[in-house]
Amino acid sequence: MATDSTESTDVPGLTDAAGVPPSTDATGGVPELRVLRQDEWDKWYDTLIRAFGGVPESAEERETWNSLTESERSLGAWDGDTCVGTAGAFTFRMTVPGGASVPAAGVTMVGVAATHRRRGVLTSLMRRQLEDVRSWGEPLAVLTASEPAIYGRFGYGAAAFQLNAEIDTSRVRLSVPDGTDDVRLRYAPPADVLDACEAVYARLVPGRPGMLERRPGWERVALLDPESDRDGASPLQCVVAERGGQTVGYARFRVKPGWDVSGHNGTVVLRDLAALDPAADAALWRFLFGIDLTTTLVVRGRPVDDAWQYMVSDIRRCLPRVRDALYVRLVDVGAALEARTYQAPVDVVLEVEDSFCPWNAGRWRLTGDAKGATCVRTSDAADLALSVRELGAAYLGGVSLASLEAAGRVREMRAGASAEAAVGFGSPVAAWLPHGF
Numbered sequence: 001m002a003t004d005s006t007e008s009t010d011v012p013g014l015t016d017a018a019g020v021p022p023s024t025d026a027t028g029g030v031p032e033l034r035v036l037r038q039d040e041w042d043k044w045y046d047t048l049i050r051a052f053g054g055v056p057e058s059a060e061e062r063e064t065w066n067s068l069t070e071s072e073r074s075l076g077a078w079d080g081d082t083c084v085g086t087a088g089a090f091t092f093r094m095t096v097p098g099g100a101s102v103p104a105a106g107v108t109m110v111g112v113a114a115t116h117r118r119r120g121v122l123t124s125l126m127r128r129q130l131e132d133v134r135s136w137g138e139p140l141a142v143l144t145a146s147e148p149a150i151y152g153r154f155g156y157g158a159a160a161f162q163l164n165a166e167i168d169t170s171r172v173r174l175s176v177p178d179g180t181d182d183v184r185l186r187y188a189p190p191a192d193v194l195d196a197c198e199a200v201y202a203r204l205v206p207g208r209p210g211m212l213e214r215r216p217g218w219e220r221v222a223l224l225d226p227e228s229d230r231d232g233a234s235p236l237q238c239v240v241a242e243r244g245g246q247t248v249g250y251a252r253f254r255v256k257p258g259w260d261v262s263g264h265n266g267t268v269v270l271r272d273l274a275a276l277d278p279a280a281d282a283a284l285w286r287f288l289f290g291i292d293l294t295t296t297l298v299v300r301g302r303p304v305d306d307a308w309q310y311m312v313s314d315i316r317r318c319l320p321r322v323r324d325a326l327y328v329r330l331v332d333v334g335a336a337l338e339a340r341t342y343q344a345p346v347d348v349v350l351e352v353e354d355s356f357c358p359w360n361a362g363r364w365r366l367t368g369d370a371k372g373a374t375c376v377r378t379s380d381a382a383d384l385a386l387s388v389r390e391l392g393a394a395y396l397g398g399v400s401l402a403s404l405e406a407a408g409r410v411r412e413m414r415a416g417a418s419a420e421a422a423v424g425f426g427s428p429v430a431a432w433l434p435h436g437f
């Protein structure tokens, strides 16, 4: 067994929320949890891939994820020299309401071997990871979930949602704003215009809660284009929007040609689109709606308030659907609530339940407005009682505390407190995670 005693957790760390050790594995041992060594990465990653079905990734994808893995922030659970559990944490900074960029651990690459499932391995990984994140001084942990039912028990709440659509572009028309015709569009190989596209992306990051600052190396993910992802469609294509010689937007997409007895019925599959102003945005959408020999535009993972919805002639024929996307966990309640601002003044005492990270539990007085906030321990009477999961859901302004109260997930101890807090916590722009990780 490859071990590193300086990085190993004690076996007693492998306990469930009630402090009960997980069942032993088939060989009678208890999986050992430790920080990943770079030379173990292949075994570790193979465990993850198998937990997701075992279909190998392309060499390009595997190499990209290898280079992005931060091994010192990644954990493995080992049964002898067999890796049976994985969990990673990227170093991110995420925009929060008010525009600040806050350190956040991007929880990723979570998998447990089916031979060792439902014995508390994930629970142990999550506990150790959240303790680590706390020790790194990061107030937030964020993730995208393979299944929504997994992470609530660890204090993660669904905070940002994504809009998906299948637009019948043969029937739906767009009304575009003034200035759209002044935007020049041109095709370019995606890699050739990557820097200009990244500059557009970077300018958008502070404006939307949930967006992640691009760290070095992550621009490669935007260009990943394995054949296995194409499903018969073209390689990734890119169109940039320009005005006065400046890049003001871009769209990356594939085209899947199609024909039936009545003629063409090709599909455009949008990968990502970013624009610095409404005219550039409209020019790109108008382009995507009008590509010759196509009748459908497939849109995935867009912000729920995406502007195209308000330009179309027939929203029903766009088949919009909303899905959970970004889950947020407040690792340090006080620091996290102080890191964002509040669009209307708030002065509220929160009684927070957090059995998984007990350092957060108890009463906090949050006082804040659009300029800043303080959040300190208090013994004053509570106005609202809620679990850290609901606080995570409301944190980016994408889920209303009043809606959570209506669902019985937030208890109001002072009449009117949830409506007041809901206004303060809200955001004029929907929270959005532009890409997976």
Ligand SMILES: CC(=O)SCCNC(=O)CCNC(=O)[C@H](O)C(C)(C)COP(=O)(O)OP(=O)(O)OC[C@H]1O[C@@H](n2cnc3c(N)ncnc32)[C@H](O)[C@@H]1OP(=O)(O)O
Pocket (backbone or CB within 6 Å): 051, 052, 107, 108, 109, 110, 111, 112, 113, 116, 117, 118, 119, 120, 121, 122, 123, 124, 143, 144, 145, 146, 147, 149, 150, 153
């Ligand atoms: C951020 C990301 O990477 S998301 C990717 C998550 N990974 C996957 O989906 C890959 C396939 N699945 C797996 O690898 C595993 O089944 C995991 C990681 C989801 C769960 O690992 P396990 O070690 O079996 O979880 P563990 O035993 O700690 O379960 C803890 C609790 O969560 C519950 N739970 C675990 N997985 C699920 C699930 N998929 N759906 C509902 N409940 C679940 C367990 O029943 C248990 O509940 P209990 O405490 O009430 O008994």
